[in-house]
Structure formats: C-alpha cells, structure tokens
Amino acid sequence: MVVMGVVLLTLSGCASQMVSIRTxxxxxxxxxxxxxxxxxxxxxxxxxxxxxxxxxxxxxGQETAPQLTPADAPPMxxxxxxxxxxxxxxxxxxxxxxxxxxxxxxxxRRAPHPVRDGAHNFFGNIAEIDSVINYTLQxxxxxxxxxxxRFAINSTIxxxxxxxxxxxxxxxxxxxxxxxxxAKWGMHPGPYLVIPLLGPSTLRDGVGFLADYGAEYGINxxxxxxxxLSWGLGTINAVDxxxxxxxxxxxxxxxxxxxxxRFLYVRKRLIEDAGLHPKDRPKQLPADAPAGK
Amino acid sequence: MPAKVPLSEINIALPWRxxxxxxxxxxxxxxxxxxAQEKPAPLAIVISGTGNDGNTxxxxxxxxxxxxxxxxxxxxxxxxxxGFIVSTSSTGVAGDLMQDGHDLYAAMQEIIANLPxxxxxxxxxxxxxxxxxxxxAVVKSIDAxxxxxxxxxxxxxxxxxxxxxxVGRLDRLFAAxxxxxxxxxxxxxxxxxxxIANLYRASDRLELDNNFLLGxxxxxxxxxxxxxxxxxxxxxxxxxxxxFIGDLYAKTGVAVDPxxxxxxxxxxxxxxxxxxxxxxxxxxxxxxxxxxxxxxxxATSASLIAANRLDIIADALRSDGDYYAQTNSNDLIxxxxxxxxxxxxxxxxxxxxxxxxxxxxxxxxxxxxxxLDMLAGRWPRNTQ
Numbered sequence: 223m224v225v226m227g228v229v230l231l232t233l234s235g236c237a238s239q240m241v242s243i244r245t246x247x248x249x250x251x252x253x254x255x256x257x258x259x260x261x262x263x264x265x266x267x268x269x270x271x272x273x274x275x276x277x278x279x280x281x282x283g284q285e286t287a288p289q290l291t292p293a294d295a296p297p298m299x300x301x302x303x304x305x306x307x308x309x310x311x312x313x314x315x316x317x318x319x320x321x322x323x324x325x326x327x328x329x330x331r332r333a334p335h336p337v338r339d340g341a342h343n344f345f346g347n348i349a350e351i352d353s354v355i356n357y358t359l360q361x362x363x364x365x366x367x368x369x370x371x372r373f374a375i376n377s378t379i380x381x382x383x384x385x386x387x388x389x390x391x392x393x394x395x396x397x398x399x400x401x402x403x404x405a406k407w408g409m410h411p412g413p414y415l416v417i418p419l420l421g422p423s424t425l426r427d428g429v430g431f432l433a434d435y436g437a438e439y440g441i442n443x444x445x446x447x448x449x450x451l452s453w454g455l456g457t458i459n460a461v462d463x464x465x466x467x468x469x470x471x472x473x474x475x476x477x478x479x480x481x482x483x484r485f486l487y488v489r490k491r492l493i494e495d496a497g498l499h500p501k502d503r504p505k506q507l508p509a510d511a512p513a514g515k
Numbered sequence: 516m517p518a519k520v521p522l523s524e525i526n527i528a529l530p531w532r533x534x535x536x537x538x539x540x541x542x543x544x545x546x547x548x549x550x551a552q553e554k555p556a557p558l559a560i561v562i563s564g565t566g567n568d569g570n571t572x573x574x575x576x577x578x579x580x581x582x583x584x585x586x587x588x589x590x591x592x593x594x595x596x597x598g599f600i601v602s603t604s605s606t607g608v609a610g611d612l613m614q615d616g617h618d619l620y621a622a623m624q625e626i627i628a629n630l631p632x633x634x635x636x637x638x639x640x641x642x643x644x645x646x647x648x649x650x651x652a653v654v655k656s657i658d659a660x661x662x663x664x665x666x667x668x669x670x671x672x673x674x675x676x677x678x679x680x681x682v683g684r685l686d687r688l689f690a691a692x693x694x695x696x697x698x699x700x701x702x703x704x705x706x707x708x709x710x711i712a713n714l715y716r717a718s719d720r721l722e723l724d725n726n727f728l729l730g731x732x733x734x735x736x737x738x739x740x741x742x743x744x745x746x747x748x749x750x751x752x753x754x755x756x757x758x759f760i761g762d763l764y765a766k767t768g769v770a771v772d773p774x775x776x777x778x779x780x781x782x783x784x785x786x787x788x789x790x791x792x793x794x795x796x797x798x799x800x801x802x803x804x805x806x807x808x809x810x811x812x813x814a815t816s817a818s819l820i821a822a823n824r825l826d827i828i829a830d831a832l833r834s835d836g837d838y839y840a841q842t843n844s845n846d847l848i849x850x851x852x853x854x855x856x857x858x859x860x861x862x863x864x865x866x867x868x869x870x871x872x873x874x875x876x877x878x879x880x881x882x883x884x885x886x887l888d889m890l891a892g893r894w895p896r897n898t899q
Contacts, residue, residue: 240528241629249520249550251579265730290712292705298697299784309780316541468725472541475568475598476756478787493712500716 247331290496300488302414311416312480316471318419327465330458340384342466345459347376347383348443349397352434356398360406368393382444400437401430406498411491414484421469422487517583523549529603529625536763537779542601547626549634550578550588557638557667559586559890560623562654563593564645564874566753573644576878577672577886581642584887587634589626593647594619597756600764607764608806609757610798612678612823616653623654624663640668640890644874645848648674649825652838656828659835670889671840672882673874676853678823679799682750684848686794689747692740697792700751703744710735755790758798765806769797825857832860839864839889841882843871863895 302308330338350373357366372388372395380387389395404426405411412425420431439447446455472479526544535543547569559581563574569592578588592599594615600607603622606614627636643651648671658666675681693699711731718727736742759770766773770786777783804816814822825832832838840857842849844867849857857865866885868876876882888894 242526243549243631244524244526246522246524246548249522249575249579250518251516251520251576252518254575255516262730265727265734290709290716292702292709295705295708295712298701298704298788305782306780309782313779473568475542475592475596475601477538477597477759478756478783481782481784481787489708493708493715496712497715497718 244325244328245332246328288502296489296492298485300414300484302484304413304415308414308416308484309480311418312422312471312483314418315416315421319471323419323461323464324470326461330461330465338462338465339386341458341462343376343380343386344383345462346386346395346397347373347380348438348446350376350395351441351443352400352437353396353398355437356400356403359403360398365396365398368396399430400433401427402498404430405495408499411488411495414488422483424488424491427491516579520550520579520582520588523551525549525626525629527622527626527629529622531605531621532602533605533607533764535601536776538777538781538783539597539601539760539763540779542598545602545622545626546592546598548578548590549630550582551630551634552582552585552587555635555637556585556587557640558589558627558636560589560591560639560641560651562591562619562641562643562647562650563596564643564647565593565750566595566757568592568596568598573874573877577642577644577883580883580887581890584891586640586890587636589623591619591622591626593645594650595646595753595757597760600757600760606806608761608803610678610761610803610823611807611819612649612653612827613657616650616657619650620654620657620661620664627664639664639666640670641666642670642672642886642890643674644672644877646675646678648672648840649678652825652828652832655838656831659831668837668890668892669839670886671838671842672877672886673842673846673848674825674840674857675848676825676856677820679795679820680850680853681848682795684850685747685750686796688743688847689751689794692744692747695792697788700748700791703748707732707735751791751794754793754795754798755787758790758793758802759786761798761802761806765802767802767805769801829860833862836864839894841866841868841876841885841889843868843873843876845870846873848873864889 350369353369354366354373357363357369372393375388375391375393376383376386379385386395409426411427415423415425415428417423417428417431423431442448446452474482476482525547527547528544532543561574561577561581563569563571567574569590574590578590581588594600594604595609599618600609604615604618605621609615627639630636641651641654643649651669652671652674655666655669658664693703711728714731714734715727732745736745761767762769763771763776770790771777777786799820800816804819807819808814808816811819838861840861842854842857842865844854846854854867858867868882870876871879885894888896
C-alpha cells in the first residue's frame with residue numbers, strides 16, 4: 223500500500239512540473255583524479271605482465287592463446303529477433319528509471335556513507351554463496367575458494383557481512399553467477415533481450431539471472447528470503463545496485479541510443495565469452511550471420 | 516581543486532519549444548547542472564563542446580576549478596547536443612552561430628529566473644570550450660544589445676574561428692583516416708574489436724569494465740593515424756544525431772520521409788547506417804542551407820557560411836576588453852591564418868599554449884590559473 227502511494231506521488235509530481243531541481247551526488251575531483259590515475263597504473267601493470275608473459279611462454283616454446291584477427295569480429299549488425307518487445311522494454315525501463323528508480327537511488331545516496339557501505343557489503347556477502355556454487359560449476363576452484371574465504375571472514379569478523387574485511391586482506395570480491403556458468407559450458411548468448419526493470423541482457427544471461435535468484439531463494443541464507451522482511455531487503459538491494467551503476471537511459475540524447483547500447487552490450491558479452499575460453503580458436507560463423515546469432 | 520562540489524540537476528521545459536517528435540520523447544526538457552555557493556557569488560555559465568551534454572568530464576574539471584575559486588557554476592549542453600536541439604532550439608536545425616546564440620541566451624534567462632532564491636548572483640560570466648567557446652562569445656555580443664543578463668566577461672577555450680572550415684577539416688580527416696562510406700567504419704571497428712578481445716583474453720581479468728575498455732582503447736590507438744581516425748569517427752557519430760534531427764524538423768526528406776516519420780517502435784538501424792556515411796557537407800547542402808535559405812530572403816549559401824565565422828562579432832572582440840581566449844598552437848580545428856586572426860583581434864587577451872592539441876590543456880594547472888585570472892579581470896598579469 224505504501225509502495226503504491228509512493229509510486230503515485232512520484233509519477234504525479236513529475237508530470238506537473240515545468241522545472242525540476244534535484245540534488246545529485248557531489249562531484250569529487252580529488253577522488254576522481256586518484257581513481258583515474260590508479261586505474262591507468264593498474265592497466266599499465268597488466269599490460270606489462272601480459273607482454274612479459276607472452277615473451278616468456280614463447281621462449282619456453284609453449285603455444286600462446288590463438289589471437290583473434292579483425293576477420294573474427296562479428297559484423298556490425300546485431301541479431302535482435304525480439305526487437306519490438308525489446309524497444310518497448312527499453313522505453314518502459316527508461317520511464318520507470320526516471321519516475322521511480324533514480325529518485326529512490328538519489329534519496330538512498332543521501333544516507334551516510336557507513337550505512338550505504340554496510341548495506342552494499344551485506345548484500346554482496348549474501349551473493350558470495352551463489353558465487354561459490356557457480357565457480358565450482360565453472361571448475362574455477364581458485365576463485366570459488368576465495369569466495370568461501372570472503373564469506374567466512376566477512377560474516378564473522380565483518381559482523382554479518384556489514385564490513386568488507388576480506389578486501390582489505392587482499393581478497394577482492396569477484397562475483398559470478400549462472401550466466402557466466404552457462405557461458406563457460408559453451409552456451410551461446412542467444413538473442414538480445416532487454417529485461418523489464420533490469421535492462422540490456424541476452425536470453426542466456428536472463429536465464430542465468432533467474433537461476434541465481436532461484437538458488438539464493440532455495441538456500442535462504444540466514445532465513446532472509448522469506449516473509450515480510452524479504453520484500454524490504456529486496457527493495458533496498460535493488461536500490462543499492464541501481465545507485466552503483468553509472469548508466470542513465472537517454473543521457474546521450476541520441477535517437478539511436480537503443481541501437482548503440484545493443485551494439486555495445488552484445489559485443490561486450492561476446493568478448494567476455496572469448497575471454498572465458500582463452501585457449502580456443504574463435505568459432506567460424508557464416509559471414510552474414512549478425513552478431514549474437 | 517575542492518574536495519567536494521555540490522551538484523544539482525535542473526530539468527526545464529522551455530515555453531518556446533517546438534512540438535516534440537514521438538521518437539525524441541526523452542529530449543523534451545533541457546537538462547543543466549548547477550553548483551551553488553552558500554553566499555552571494557558571481558555565476559559562471561559554461562557551455563559544452565560540439566555535440567556534448569552539460570556534464571562531460573571536461574566540463575566537470577572546469578566546474579571544480581570555478582567552484583573552488585568561489586563561483587556559482589551552471590553547466591549547459593552545446594546547441595548541437597540532441598537534447599538541446601529538441602528542447603531548446605527554436606528551429607530544430609542546429610549549427611547557425613547567431614540562431615544558436617539566441618536560443619542559448621533565452622534559455623539562460625529562463626534558467627536563471629527559475630533558480631532558487633537562496634542562490635544569490637552578483638555577476639555573470641560565460642565560458643565555453645570548443646564550439647562552446649564561439650557560442651559564449653556570440654551570447655555576450657547578443658547581451659551587449661539586449662542587456663537582459665549584463666554578462667561581464669567571456670573566456671573562449673579552444674574556440675573555432677570558422678565553424679564550417681573546422682568541420683570541413685574533420686570531414687577530410689575522416690576521409691583520409693577512415694575512408695569513404697560505412698565500409699571503412701566497419702574496418703576500424705573490426706580492428707578495435709580484435710585488439711580489445713585479445714588484450715582481454717590475455718589478461719587475468721574476470722570482467723570487462725570501463726577502465727579496461729579505456730585502457731585497451733588507448734593502447735590500440737597507438738599511431739597518429741589511428742588516433743585521428745578515432746577522433747574523426749567520434750565527431751561523425753555526433754553529426755549523425757544532428758543530421759537526423761535537423762532532417763526531421765526541416766522536413767528535407769534526406770534520411771526520413773517527412774510524411775511518415777519513424778514511430779517509437781521502429782528500427783532506426785538502416786537510417787543510422789545511411790547517415791554514418793554522410794559528411795557535414797551533405798548536412799549543409801541538404802538540410803541546413805535549404806532550411807535557412809527558405810527563411811532568410813537575402814541569404815545565399817556563401818553568406819550562410821560567412822555568417823558562421825567569429826568575424827561577425829569581430830568589432831566586439833577587438834574593442835571590448837571583456838573577451839578572452841585560450842588555445843593551443845597545434846589545435847587541429849584552427850589553421851595558421853585563423854590562429855593569427857585570433858591573436859591580432861584579441862591582442863593581449865589571448866594566451867596560446869605551445870602544446871595540447873584540441874582541448875588537451877584543459878585541467879592543467881597553467882590553463883586553470885590563466886582562465887581564473889582572465890575571469891577575475893587580473894589579465895594580463897604583468898600590467899597589474
């Protein structure tokens with residue numbers, strides 16, 4: 223009931239205003255500069271490691287991962303058999319975002335840092351269970367073990383997951399899910415899919431997301447997935463995730479945003495899939511098959 | 516630089532807005548950003564560069580410096596940004612210096628009139644980078660006649676002198692580095708894709724995030740030719756939006772059938788591919804010129820081009836001591852003659868840095884310090 227009231231209030235408020243002024247998160251110039259410098263350094267380090275790696279394996283005579291060539295890139299056109307539905311979902315998501323999700327995320331961002339970090343860490347900790355399951359299914363036991371360690375440390379020393387002690391102990395979080403498991407098992411992404419409320423995805427990833435939720439619901443860690451409390455927690459989790467995603471529908475202002483996002487998302491997924499099978503030759507698809515088919 | 520800069524987003528529906536086409540429903544309001552001081556302070560309005568919205572990384576750097584120096588800061592999109600064209604332009608056909616200047620000026624008045632009363636403004640200055648610099652100067656010249664905002668000083672950062680010759684240069688860059696038609700765009704994309712995929716596969720990373728993409732992109736574009744290709748492509752993609760919207764509003768029928776405009780559920784992929792191959796010269800001859808020639812009885816194509824040079828406000832630039840500029844000696848949107856013209860016209864009120872290319876000096880200590888001195892009337896320094 224309360225939720226309906228809030229929804230109606232926000233929707234009506236938006237419709238009547240000629241001018242709306244909304245506070246958004248502060249710009250933090252020093253932090254931004256530091257972050258940019260850090261990521262540039264990290265990338266340079268990774269690049270150096272990669273070239274050192276390549277030269278050392280060449281010296282040892284081992285076969286390096288086969289390199290992709292421009293001919294291996296998928297064509298410019300993207301496979302989108304469900305385009306009408308997807309366009310509708312994109313529009314729906316955009317309106318939902320502006321009317322409800324973003325205002326909620328902005329209110330959430332005004333909560334003090336420790337509260338927001340605590341919530342974020344809490345939900346991240348619960349998700350570690352799903353990561354353990356999936357890393358095991360992907361046979362990447364090193365990461366699965368790290369997820370177990372993270373969960374153990376953060377649930378105990380980190381007081382029920384509120385504090386992310388594990389990252390400070392050089393065990394950074396790397397969540398995974400059923401979508402990546404299916405990819406590792408070789409399942410093709412399938413058609414582009416814009417999931418209502420969630421956004422751009424593919425059929426495989428959509429199935430993966432449902433499976434993740436199903437697993438978490440089934441395991442029901444700490445009994446949190448049942449009862450009235452679960453709705454409140456689920457909402458805060460959703461708002462927390464939205465507040466941490468740096469995307470805004472139609473911020474490009476471009477009439478071609480749907481095409482552009484589809485183009486970038488599908489190719490990103492294909493590159494990530496290629497990364498999951500680093501030792502394989504890329505599949506030779508017929509020359510006219512659009513990306514994602 | 517301040518540690519934190521407060522930020523508010525303002526969305527405003529402007530009273531003179533043309534009817535919004537269904538497929539551009541999301542651009543119905545103008546979106547600008549305000550950082551207000553607690554006490555009375557001068558307001559610095561910053562106009563974004565070609566095709567950009569009012570909250571780019573570049574404008575954020577300028578905003579932080581200006582806020583740290585005690586200004587209220589209002590950042591606005593470029594008149595060539597699709598969101599501006601739909602929500603604010605009185606014609607829908609972007610690119611005319613005077614027309615865009617009038618639309619910007621009207622929008623500024625409307626925004627300032629709607630600011631919360633606690634934002635107390637003592638003075639107004641306008642800045643802009645790239646095309647925004649030229650827009651800023653034109654806005655002040657309009658204000659000199661109309662006097663509604665009493666704009667004090669203007670700083671143009673890396674402005675063009677002749678819009679169409681700068682854009683022509685970009686078209687030639689595109690043709691030289693990428694080639695004609697969409698085939699060439701596809702080749703560049705394939706090269707980038709393969710490079711990024713290989714880097715990603717070789718790395719230890721589990722996720723393809725923005726930082727990786729930026730790093731991989733930078734690593735891939737190593738040669739001057741590849742870098743130029745990327746720049747040319749970026750500008751071409753912005754042109755595609757402007758071309759589409761102009762064609763739609765002007766009903767010139769190039770990419771869109773004026774009798775049957777696309778509906779919100781239609782695919783626009785074919786139209787986008789078609790427009791991607793068209794240079795700015797096409798936009799001018801098939802949309803811009805037909806539209807404005809139809810409305811300005813004495814105009815010719817040549818006069819339209821001439822009207823898009825900073826020459827049209829040359830007297831003001833020369834004699835009014837409140838116009839300033841910063842640029843770089845190797846800025847690719849200026850040729851030697853245009854740079855010389857700026858220096859002769861502005862005299863001591865221009866500083867030319869010896870490197871940086873286009874926009875490369877923005878955020879450097881020297882550029883920010885000079886910009887703040889210019890705005891505060893402390894320029895040139897040695898005569899103080």
